[in-house]
Amino acid sequence: MDATIELKIKNALHDLFAAVGQLQAAYPGKPFTLDGRLVGDIGEVVASLAYRLTLNEGLTKHHDAVCEAGRNVQIKTTFGTTLTFPVHHVPDYYLGIRMNRDGTFEEVYNGPGYLIQQQLAGRKPTRTGLHGGLMAMLRRLNGTVAEQDRIPRR
Template identity: 50%
Template structure:
């Protein structure tokens, strides 16, 4: 595929995604994977995304829990340096469009993967999926953000 046509196709897809999910921009500048992950989580979990960008959290559950959502297609997720989110959901999106939940629980539990680290220039810590999966195993079921009843 020729690069100019590929860019045109991607931009057309982004435009169609934005029309279907107007809460997200789906820009190709590094936010695309994150925006896709947020929509996947919103559709499957009991939460609604905030309109536009909000500081520290991406959405809220029906019972008022604020949630930060992080998405990757690689072997690590990010965790903020400057705050501990109320709740944190981290997913890995696979090339076939499915995803795996890596972490779902209080941000304070996920924070154990980065506590003691020095601040970074990007204001984000990188955390391996395996480290977050180990911490996820410690989260009681009642501390997780539930999936929607119809999922």
């Protein structure tokens, strides 16, 4: 990652988590987690800096980026302990990352979406349209993905 951009992300995340800490102290009954669109957008930017892919402009259904091979990539991000996978479609590639508060990240899964779908074949569809609680399975599966089936790092 570019050092200047990395520092900007690190500083912005520090400020965000400081604000969350203030809210949690003022209202102890609420977690004030940084979920949803904000976390997804942070993850997409971090992924585009670390991997050879190009982000789609704006919001696009089912995919967030395109890799050098021209395949669509869905990027999922968490600051917590769970990642989701769609029930009703299978992305060409799925990149799941777990962000740390300092702006670094762990690659949880980087590879073809169909490999995840095969693992989830026995699960029933959910009302949310997302399979959850996949962190351990994604980590295990990531260890089996061939290098040529991964989105290359920059």
